[in-house]
Each structure stands twice: as structure tokens, then as C-alpha cells.
Amino acid sequence: xxxxxALATFLADLxxxxxxxxxLARTEDLFLDWLGSALxxxxxxxxxxxxxxxxxxxxxxxxxxxxxxxxxxxPYFAALxxxxxxxxxxxxDLHNSxxxxxxxxxxxxxxxxxxxxxxxGPDLLLAAVAGYEAxxxxxxxxxxxxxxxxxxxATVGTLAAAVAVGKLMDFDQAQFIHVLGSAGTQAAGLWExxxxxxxxxxLHTAKAAADGLLAxxxxxxxxxxARNILEGDQGLAAGMSSDADPARLSDRLGSRWAxxxxxxxxxxxxxxxxxxxxxxxxxxxxxxxxxGDIADVIAHVHQGAIDVLGRVxxxxxxHQAKFSMGTVLGLIAVHGCAQLxxxxxxxxxxxxxxxxxxxxxxxxxxxxxxxxxxxxxxxxEVRCTDGRHFTAAIDEPKGDPGNTLSRAELEDKFQRLLAxxxxxxxxxxxxxxQRVWQLRDTxxxxxxx
Amino acid sequence: xxxxxALATFLADLxxxxxxxxxLARTEDLFLDWLGSALxxxxxxxxxxxxxxxxxxxxxxxxxxxxxxxxxxxPYFAALxxxxxxxxxxxxDLHNSxxxxxxxxxxxxxxxxxxxxxxxGPDLLLAAVAGYEAxxxxxxxxxxxxxxxxxxxATVGTLAAAVAVGKLMDFDQAQFIHVLGSAGTQAAGLWExxxxxxxxxxLHTAKAAADGLLAxxxxxxxxxxARNILEGDQGLAAGMSSDADPARLSDRLGSRWAxxxxxxxxxxxxxxxxxxxxxxxxxxxxxxxxxGDIADVIAHVHQGAIDVLGRVxxxxxxHQAKFSMGTVLGLIAVHGCAQLxxxxxxxxxxxxxxxxxxxxxxxxxxxxxxxxxxxxxxxxEVRCTDGRHFTAAIDEPKGDPGNTLSRAELEDKFQRLLAxxxxxxxxxxxxxxQRVWQLRDTxxxxxxx
Numbered sequence: 001x002x003x004x005x006a007l008a009t010f011l012a013d014l015x016x017x018x019x020x021x022x023x024l025a026r027t028e029d030l031f032l033d034w035l036g037s038a039l040x041x042x043x044x045x046x047x048x049x050x051x052x053x054x055x056x057x058x059x060x061x062x063x064x065x066x067x068x069x070x071x072x073x074x075p076y077f078a079a080l081x082x083x084x085x086x087x088x089x090x091x092x093d094l095h096n097s098x099x100x101x102x103x104x105x106x107x108x109x110x111x112x113x114x115x116x117x118x119x120x121g122p123d124l125l126l127a128a129v130a131g132y133e134a135x136x137x138x139x140x141x142x143x144x145x146x147x148x149x150x151x152x153x154a155t156v157g158t159l160a161a162a163v164a165v166g167k168l169m170d171f172d173q174a175q176f177i178h179v180l181g182s183a184g185t186q187a188a189g190l191w192e193x194x195x196x197x198x199x200x201x202x203l204h205t206a207k208a209a210a211d212g213l214l215a216x217x218x219x220x221x222x223x224x225x226a227r228n229i230l231e232g233d234q235g236l237a238a239g240m241s242s243d244a245d246p247a248r249l250s251d252r253l254g255s256r257w258a259x260x261x262x263x264x265x266x267x268x269x270x271x272x273x274x275x276x277x278x279x280x281x282x283x284x285x286x287x288x289x290x291x292g293d294i295a296d297v298i299a300h301v302h303q304g305a306i307d308v309l310g311r312v313x314x315x316x317x318x319h320q321a322k323f324s325m326g327t328v329l330g331l332i333a334v335h336g337c338a339q340l341x342x343x344x345x346x347x348x349x350x351x352x353x354x355x356x357x358x359x360x361x362x363x364x365x366x367x368x369x370x371x372x373x374x375x376x377x378x379x380x381e382v383r384c385t386d387g388r389h390f391t392a393a394i395d396e397p398k399g400d401p402g403n404t405l406s407r408a409e410l411e412d413k414f415q416r417l418l419a420x421x422x423x424x425x426x427x428x429x430x431x432x433x434q435r436v437w438q439l440r441d442t443x444x445x446x447x448x449x
Numbered sequence: 450x451x452x453x454x455a456l457a458t459f460l461a462d463l464x465x466x467x468x469x470x471x472x473l474a475r476t477e478d479l480f481l482d483w484l485g486s487a488l489x490x491x492x493x494x495x496x497x498x499x500x501x502x503x504x505x506x507x508x509x510x511x512x513x514x515x516x517x518x519x520x521x522x523x524p525y526f527a528a529l530x531x532x533x534x535x536x537x538x539x540x541x542d543l544h545n546s547x548x549x550x551x552x553x554x555x556x557x558x559x560x561x562x563x564x565x566x567x568x569x570g571p572d573l574l575l576a577a578v579a580g581y582e583a584x585x586x587x588x589x590x591x592x593x594x595x596x597x598x599x600x601x602x603a604t605v606g607t608l609a610a611a612v613a614v615g616k617l618m619d620f621d622q623a624q625f626i627h628v629l630g631s632a633g634t635q636a637a638g639l640w641e642x643x644x645x646x647x648x649x650x651x652l653h654t655a656k657a658a659a660d661g662l663l664a665x666x667x668x669x670x671x672x673x674x675a676r677n678i679l680e681g682d683q684g685l686a687a688g689m690s691s692d693a694d695p696a697r698l699s700d701r702l703g704s705r706w707a708x709x710x711x712x713x714x715x716x717x718x719x720x721x722x723x724x725x726x727x728x729x730x731x732x733x734x735x736x737x738x739x740x741g742d743i744a745d746v747i748a749h750v751h752q753g754a755i756d757v758l759g760r761v762x763x764x765x766x767x768h769q770a771k772f773s774m775g776t777v778l779g780l781i782a783v784h785g786c787a788q789l790x791x792x793x794x795x796x797x798x799x800x801x802x803x804x805x806x807x808x809x810x811x812x813x814x815x816x817x818x819x820x821x822x823x824x825x826x827x828x829x830e831v832r833c834t835d836g837r838h839f840t841a842a843i844d845e846p847k848g849d850p851g852n853t854l855s856r857a858e859l860e861d862k863f864q865r866l867l868a869x870x871x872x873x874x875x876x877x878x879x880x881x882x883q884r885v886w887q888l889r890d891t892x893x894x895x896x897x898x
Contacts, residue, residue, distance in 0.1 A: 049671060053666060149687055181642065185653065186638075187637055190688055191683035192677060192687075196675055196676045198627075198673040203634065207660075221501060223498050226641040226644065229642075235641040
């Protein structure tokens with residue numbers, strides 16, 4: 001209870017002017033990255049199912065907007081649809097130690113409420129920071145045992161979304177306690193769907209954002225919640241974790257900005273391929289090699305990579321290609337990148353990629369394996385057709401906090417996400433980017449996107 | 450997986466004409482009882498919070514109706530508000546071995562969807578039977594360990610509601626598997642709120658009904674769900690139970706009608722007082738006693754009754770009075786009943802009730818204690834002012850399956866629930882009762898209530 005109260009006090013006391021400028025700038029980065037992910041899934045199953053549900057169940061208009069269609073609706077349905085949309089292409093951000101994807105739940109709820117409540121850019125940034133700081137700490141609190149069965153972005157995401165909306169409503173400490181109670185008692189989301197590749201991942205992020213928003217609106221109106229939903233004997237950790245650590249809830253509040261520890265996803269492939277992809281790209285650029293110069297590649301990996309990627313030899317679907325180390329390194333070697341469009345258009349059809357794929361093998365590397373999962377080391381070894389031999393090493397994959405994306409790289413990624421959906425021009429994209437970089441000076445969010 | 454598939458097959462194959470007439474009649478009874486509970490809470494906190502939420506987030510009109518205000522809305526919000534309303538006065542039904550209150554989740558979702566989809570009375574009854582049969586078996590499957598931390602009516606209620614709406618939509622076996630997956634992965638609800646008497650109980654039933662409905666509408670549109678959400682390694686039981694028994698899922702499907710095992714709540718007090726209240730009432734009627742004739746009463750009870758009721762000597766609130774054995778028996782002795790209005794108007798203020806309260810004491814009874822919780826035995830011992838001594842015994846409290854309420858008694862209870870809210874006349878009540886008794890011949894549910 002003490003740690004929950006400390007967290008609630010921090011959330012209530014947090015003021016825009018207390019947030020370091022670098023944290024605000026990073027929040028803008030994360031918002032752009034979220035917006036790109038939401039726009040990229042336009043029209044892709046199952047997002048239209050959620051759009052139709054919003055049309056059937058919701059009001060015919062409203063101040064909150066669906067990112068996919070631009071349609072106005074109530075904030076509940078905007079949070080629902082945008083939550084479903086922004087996690088679909090799996091390009092949204094990730095916080096490592098909490099195993100939480102914060103953006104898809106926090107921004108989906110916060111932007112919807114901000115539009116509904118006529119809030120400003122700074123209000124949105126403040127709300128997002130509150131949602132990230134709370135959500136990441138609650139995810140860490142719930143521990144690894146929780147993640148084995150429960151999809152943390154769904155469960156903890158409900159609380160993160162509720163906190164963000166509560167901050168937009170200027171909740172005091174008591175209201176933050178109530179909203180954690182009402183959000184926590186709605187927390188749900190099981191990994192079982194993975195076995196069947198069912199659509200629940202989108203249902204999870206949709207519901208987490210929407211349920212969190214519902215908790216905040218009802219709390220503002222006077223609904224009370226359990227005072228100790230996180231740590232109590234019949235609370236979230238008691239029911240869904242065996243290694244919860246309450247101290248994480250109040251870890252360095254106000255001095256540690258957990259939001260800045262978030263990773264951007266760079267390649268559109270399984271994350272276990274990223275370290276080797278980065279190392280190969282660096283090696284080829286450094287030595288001026290082209291794909292035809294290379295006779296074979298050894299990717300030195302951790303055991304987890306072999307477990308997850310080892311089964312795919314010749315991929316038969318684009319999704320499977322993202323779990324093929326040979327295909328990913330082939331796209332990097334032949335096309336210089338492994339983005340959404342590269343996968344869709346080239347991963348299965350390009351004979352050069354297929355040829356390169358057969359030159360790649362993985363090998364368990366004790367150093368790489370020992371460092372995992374705290375560090376994801378990239379080590380590749382290349383033998384050229386002319387007999388030369390090169391190695392390259394990267395110690396932090398591109399997009400991780402110590403090797404984060406520059407604004408230029410984030411802009412590139414954003415434009416690629418837009419191009420993937422094919423619904424907006426690059427000029428549209430540039431205009432949206434400019435609006436996001438000006439969030440700190442934005443009075444109205446009404447016409448986003 | 451085998452038991453889940455058997456359950457889904459039963460649900461898909463279930464036809465109206467396969468349901469015994471007595472089961473259909475009991476379903477009408479349960480519906481009337483639910484309707485009374487929903488109407489009784491009109492205007493009572495926190496129901497208006499949910500009504501305002503529906504107004505703010507939902508459409509301005511729609512075919513589904515809020516029981517409380519009669520307003521039209523989309524089925525999602527009707528399920529939400531009616532789910533919040535129908536569990537509030539704690540007079541809705543209960544299934545003992547599953548510890549599930551089925552009506553509040555099943556009928557809240559099913560009536561909303563039936564109105565939206567222009568379904569008939571028989572359609573509603575069929576849907577309710579499906580929801581009860583599935584919900585009760587899933588509750589039994591989840592076991593006692595689940596109920597220790599989780600509010601089964603919230604968690605399992607989400608699946609029961611989803612099944613009922615799925616049946617209205619004529620789902621096939623594959624769709625029932627999907628809808629169980631999408632409902633099960635939303636299942637949530639923790640007991641932690643009890644400690645603070647927070648408003649989460651209404652949030653739980655509201656969300657269970659609404660989330661179940663959401664799962665069904667999305668499933669109808671094509672959303673896929675986990676195929677083994679109940680029994681899977683990362684499913685509901687894996688995450689939230691330690692004594693799950695899959696055989697319960699398919700227990701005597703089609704021959705055991707679990708719906709008929711449901712108890713109606715008769716007295717408006719804590720259930721631990723009901724056996725003694727029934728025994729005292731029987732004794733006084735049998736012997737023609739009035740409260741002034743009685744010198745003292747011993748209620749022979751199980752240990753659980755002493756644990757729960759033993760702390761209240763002189764109640765200071767109406768809610769507390771429901772946990773005072775003396776007050777309950779005083780209301781029975783002086784006024785012949787212990788209903789919602791009796792409690793509100795007389796439990797704290799009537800000097801005769803207070804005087805009788807002081808004549809009552811509880812005593813642990815080995816026979817009563819040994820039978821509990823399978824059987825709730827009522828044993829009272831009365832000594833009169835003139836020295837006479839009487840005992841009475843009832844073996845099943847009023848409202849339990851073997852001592853269920855007659856239609857006349859259900860009608861009385863319904864009228865009392867309406868009178869409690871004070872918004873509708875007895876003539877209105879009679880008209881509603883007649884409509885419910887004609888459900889089997891009703892083409893349109895559009896203008897209920």
C-alpha cells in the first residue's frame with residue numbers, strides 16, 4: 001500500500017514544468033512512432049472489425065478521432081479502435097524490463113480523451129509521461145511470472161491507460177488510487193491466443209486502452225475503486241503473479257524517467273534477428289561489400305534466437321519470413337533494410353534474397369548467450385567469395401535506449417509506415433511530422449491526424 | 450480441449466424445442482427476478498454514473514433499452530448499464546456450486562442484444578438457457594481456488610454473457626469456440642474492492658455483460674479467438690485457478706439443466722441468516738405466536754454464520770442490519786418478512802424489532818455445521834413468556850432449488866422490488882409480470898420494460 005500511495009502521490013503532483021526537456025522531446029518521438037503504427041494498419045484485418053463495432057455501438061460523431069479513417073466518435077471508441085490499430089504491424093515501442101508496449105495503450109487512450117476534453121499538446125505529453133512512468137513500474141512490479149501467462153500490455157496496459165487519462169483530468173492522489181482500483185480490477189489478457197495466431201492481440205490493446213479510459217471517466221464522476229488493488233491480498237499481484245516486488249512501484253519516482261528507457265523497433269522482423277542484422281549492415285558498409293561479394297555468413301546468437309528462429313528454413317508466408325534469419329540478413333544484404341514494405345514486396349519473391357538466405361547459418365555463441373536478455377549482442381562473421389574474412393560486433397541493437405533512433409530516422413520510419421498503408425502521401429506525412437515536433441506549442445489536438 | 454469442444458457443440462446444437470417446458474418456465478421466473486432487481490436500483494449510486502457514461506460515450510438513441518430509465522441506446526451500453534443495475538440490491542439469483550450470479554450478466558447482455566437484433570421471447574429464453582448452462586459449468590470448472598481471489602460473476606460472467614449473445618446470433622460450434630476465446634481473454638474482476646466497500650461490484654457485472662456482448666458481436670463479424678482458452682497452458686484456468694476440473698465443462702450436457710439449480714434470494718439479508726429466519730417464521734405460523742409471546746430465541750447455526758454475523762450486536766446502518774441475526778429475526782417476528790423496504794424503513798427505527806433483537810442468540814450446532822455448505826439447515830429453539838418451548842427445523846432455505854419460490858411469491862418479490870425504487874405503480878408491475886409470463890409467445894421485446 002505504501003508503494004502504491006507513493007506512486008499515486010507522484011502522479012498527482014507531476015507538473016509539466018517538472019519534466020526535463022529531453023524527456024518531453026522523447027515523448028514526442030514516441031508519439032510520432034505510435035501515430036505511424038496506427039496509420040500503418042489502415043484497412044488491415046482485424047482493424048475494420050473494430051471500426052464497424054464503433055460505428056454500430058457508438059455515436060455517429062464526436063470530437064475524438066479514429067486514426068485509421070479520421071472519423072469522429074466518442075473517446076471510448078477512439079481508444080478502442082486506435083488501440084487495436086497501433087499494435088498490429090508490430091512496429092510500436094517496447095520497454096524491456098517491464099515487457100510492456102506502452103505507446104499502443106497510453107497514446108490510444110490519452111489522445112482520444114485529450115481530443116474529447118479539448119486538451120493541448122503539453123497536456124497530452126504530461127498525460128503520456130504519467131502513463132509511461134506508472135505503466136512501466138507496474139509492469140516491473142508484476143514480474144516475470146505474470147508475463148508467462150498474461151499479456152502484460154493488456155493487463156498492466158489497462159492501468160497505464162487509466163493513469164494517462166486521469167492525468168488529463170487532473171486527478172488528485174485519492175482519485176489516482178480509485179482509478180488504479182477500477183482499472184486494475186478490469187485487467188485481463190491471456191497469451192493462449194498465440195497458439196492459434198488468433199486476433200486477441202488486437203482485442204487486448206483495444207480493450208486495455210478503452211477500459212482504462214472508462215475507469216478514468218467513471219472515477220472523475222465518482223466511482224470508487226479498491227485502495228490496494230496492486231498489493232492487496234485479493235489484488236492484481238495476489239491473483240496473477242508469484243514474484244511481485246512492490247518496491248518497483250515507487251522506484252526513483254521523479255528522478256528515473258522510465259519513458260526514456262523505451263526501445264523503438266527498427267527492423268520489421270522478429271527481434272531476435274535484429275542484433276545480427278545491425279552487425280551485418282555495419283560490416284557491409286564498413287568494408288564496402290555488396291551481397292554478391294559474400295560467400296557465407298555466420299550469425300553468432302543466443303540460445304533463444306535458435307529456439308525461436310531455428311525452425312524456419314524456407315519461409316512460405318511474409319509473417320514466417322520475419323522469423324527466418326537467412327531472409328532477414330538477405331534483405332539487409334541485398335536491399336539495405338528489412339522494413340514492412342521490404343518484407344511484403346521482396347521477402348518471398350526476390351531470388352537474390354533467397355540465394356543469400358542459403359548462405360546464412362546461426363551458431364550458439366557463449367558470450368552472446370551469457371549477456372542475454374539484459375543485452376542483445378550482435379556478432380556476425382562473413383567470408384567473401386575472394387577469400388577475405390570479416391567480423392563485426394554491435395552491443396546494442398538499433399532502437400534500444402543506448403542506440404536510439406534520431407529524429408531523421410524516426411521520420412524515415414514514419415514515412416515508411418505511411419507508405420505501407422498506401423493511404424497518405426509523403427507530403428501528408430511531412431505535415432504530420434511537423435505537427436508532432438510542435439506538440440509542445442500546440443493548443444488544439446482536434447484535427448489530428 | 451475435449452471438454453470445451455463438447456460444451457461448444459452442445460451450445461451450437463441446442464434448440465428451443467429441446468428444452469423441457471419446466472426449464473423454459475423457470476427461465477421466465479429467473480427473467481422476472483432479474484427484471485425486478487434491475488428496476489429496484491433505479492437512481493441508486495453508482496447506477497447513474499453508468500447511465501451518464503452511456504450518454505456520453507454512446508449513441509443518442511437505439512433499440513436496446515436501459516431498464517432504469519427506459520432510454521434507448523446501443524446494445525453495448527444497455528448491457529453495461531443493466532449489468533451495473535441488476536446486481537446492486539443483492540436480490541438477484543445465485544447458483545451455489547459455481548458461486549455464480551448468472552442473471553445479472555446473462556440477461557443484461559441477452560436482452561440488450563435481443564432488442565438490438567429484433568429477436569423474440571423464445572429467442573431470449575434459448576439464449577439465456579445457453580448462457581446459464583455454459584456459465585454455471587465454467588464456474589464449476591474454475592473451482593474454489595478461483596473464487597478466493599476472483600469474483601466469479603465478473604470473470605466467468607463474461608463468458609456466460611458472450612455465450613448467450615452468441616446463441617441469439619445462432620453461432621455454430623466454431624464460432625462458440627472463438628467467442629469463448631475472445632470473452633475468456635477479457636475475463637477480469639478481483640475481490641480486493643470488498644475491503645473498502647468500493648463500487649467495483651457494479652463495475653464487474655456491468656463489464657462482464659458488456660464485454661461478453663462485445664466478444665459476440667466481434668466474433669459474428671469474424672474476430673478469431675484462442676481455441677483452448679479454458680483449458681490451455683496459457684488460458685483462464687492456468688492463470689487463475691489451481692483446482693480446475695475440465696470434466697465439469699461437459700457435465701451431463703443436455704440432461705442436467707443447471708439453470709434449474711439456481712436459488713432465488715428471498716430475504717434481503719445476509720444469506721447466513723436465511724435458514725434461521727425461515728425456521729422462525731414457520732414456527733410462529735405453526736404455533737400462532739406473536740412477537741410479544743416470545744421470551745428468547747436460540748438460532749442453531751454453522752460456524753460460518755458466527756464468523757460473518759457474530760460481530761454485529763447493535764447495527765448502525767441498514768447494510769449492517771442485514772448482517773445482524775437479531776435484527777433479521779426481529780423483522781421476521783414483528784413484521785413477518787425481511788425485505789428491502791422492511792430493512793430500509795424498520796430495521797433501525799422500530800423499537801419492537803430492537804427489543805426482539807436482544808432476545809436472540811446464536812449457538813454453534815454440530816449437525817448444522819456438518820451439513821454446510823452443501824446444505825444450509827435452519828434450526829431454531831423458542832421459549833415463550835408463558836413457559837412453553839418450541840423448536841422448528843427447515844432443511845432448505847426458501848428460494849433454494851428444493852424449496853423454490855412459486856410464481857405468486859416471485860410476483861410478490863417483484864412488486865416489492867418495484868416499490869423499493871418507488872418509480873412504478875403496482876399496476877405497471879402487474880403488466881410487466883404478465884408480459885414475462887407470456888415470453889414464450891412474445892414476438893417482439895422492443896418495448897421492454
